[in-house]
Amino acid sequence: MTEPPNGPERASPKSATRDANSAASDEYIGRLSSIEEIAAAVRSCTRCGLAETRINAVPGEGSDSPSILFIGEGPGANEDEQGRTFVGRAGKLLDELLGAVPLLRSDVFITNVVKCRPPGNRDPLPKEVRACWPYLEAQISLLKPHVIATLGRHAMNRFLTNTRISDQHGRATVWRDIVIFPLYHPAAALRSTTLRQTLENDIRGLPAAVLQSLEMSATRSQTPSEIDVSIANDPIPPASTEPSVDDEANKNRLF
Ligand code: URA
Ligand code: SF4
Numbered sequence: 050m051t052e053p054p055n056g057p058e059r060a061s062p063k064s065a066t067r068d069a070n071s072a073a074s075d076e077y078i079g080r081l082s083s084i085e086e087i088a089a090a091v092r093s094c095t096r097c098g099l100a101e102t103r104i105n106a107v108p109g110e111g112s113d114s115p116s117i118l119f120i121g122e123g124p125g126a127n128e129d130e131q132g133r134t135f136v137g138r139a140g141k142l143l144d145e146l147l148g149a150v151p152l153l154r155s156d157v158f159i160t161n162v163v164k165c166r167p168p169g170n171r172d173p174l175p176k177e178v179r180a181c182w183p184y185l186e187a188q189i190s191l192l193k194p195h196v197i198a199t200l201g202r203h204a205m206n207r208f209l210t211n212t213r214i215s216d217q218h219g220r221a222t223v224w225r226d227i228v229i230f231p232l233y234h235p236a237a238a239l240r241s242t243t244l245r246q247t248l249e250n251d252i253r254g255l256p257a258a259v260l261q262s263l264e265m266s267a268t269r270s271q272t273p274s275e276i277d278v279s280i281a282n283d284p285i286p287p288a289s290t291e292p293s294v295d296d297e298a299n300k301n302r303l304f
Contacts, residue, residue, distance in 0.1 A: 072096040078183040084113055087187050091164045092132075097180035099165035099173075105132030109160025109188065116259050117152070118194035119143070119159045120185070121234065122203040123173050129166040134159045139235040142245075143200075146235070146252045158192055160185065162204050172203065182207075189227070195262035197227055198255065201234030219251030221258045226269070228262040230255060 072095045081087045088108035094100060107124040110133060127137035135143050144154065163173040163181045173181075185207075189197070199205040202214040208224045209217060209231065217231040232252065238245035 075183045078187050081187055082191075084188065084191055087184055087191070091184055094164070094184075097163075097165075097177045099163060099167060099177055102168045103165040104129045106164050107132055107134055107161065107166075108164055108184070109134050109158060111154060111158035112156055113158075113192065115156065115158040115192055115194050117157045117196045117198050117230075117255060118189065118192055119157055119198045119200060120204040120207075121159070121161045121200045123161045123163040123170075124166040125170055125236075126166070134161060135235075138239060142235040142239060146249055149249065150252060150255055152255070158188070158194065160188060162207055178207070195228065196221075196230050196255065196258045197224070198230045198232055198258075200232055201237065204234075205229075205231040218247065219254050221254075221261055223265070226265070228258050228265070230258045 073090055078087070078090060081090060091106045091108040094106060100106075103124075107128045121135060121139075124134070125137050125139070127140075128134055134140070143159075147154065147157070162185065163177050164184060165181075167173050167177070197208065199208065205212065205214055205217060208229045209222060212231075214231055214233065218233055219230075221228045221230050223229070230251075233244050233248045235248065238248040
């Protein structure tokens, strides 16, 4: 299991011991083999102090093969009460903006950097983000989204280092073969008409980001070494660089 690239500090020997003795270890989380298993582990998780103040952990929800994975910062009061992501005012705005693409919640998956509410909606601490990262990493590996759309600078900074959301919003960047598409947080858009307009415009760029991701996978599946191997093993050489049938099917999934 690798560390998030930006910041969350390494576990001290003390917390590593605590993880091994009383809470799910990174290795255990890395072996979870379905989204439901991850959700169950999150609901009973005690890896950080947020377990003590939460009402409900909020693992995230949506399609199990989403084109887009949205990642917010952490549950708020409404999410904590209901155990579901983005059910408050920010969530209503997100639904409205997705409707313009058009996308439904059931087409995408929505989760957070930390799965339990930071008291008083404070920023999650680096040690909380570090403790929760293996769940997000396991969700990313199982869901295999074409695009990760981060909501707000905290989520963006888990993937892109030394960047400012004012420079990066609405621009696709590649992280571990996945397209990252930073967006402003809908809660910020509720406080500013200008930001709301910007978020609305940026969200319209999501289909192009998904296409970029599909083109990247088509290119990857046509690397010279793979073509050489397939010619050696197959009397009929690959005909062209057209996207594969799978990629076509994936395209239909979004549009
Ligand atoms: N804000 C977030 O970042 N996540 C939620 O789930 C709700 C509000
Ligand atoms: Fe576990 Fe994450 Fe909740 Fe902390 S925030 S208790 S690591 S699920």
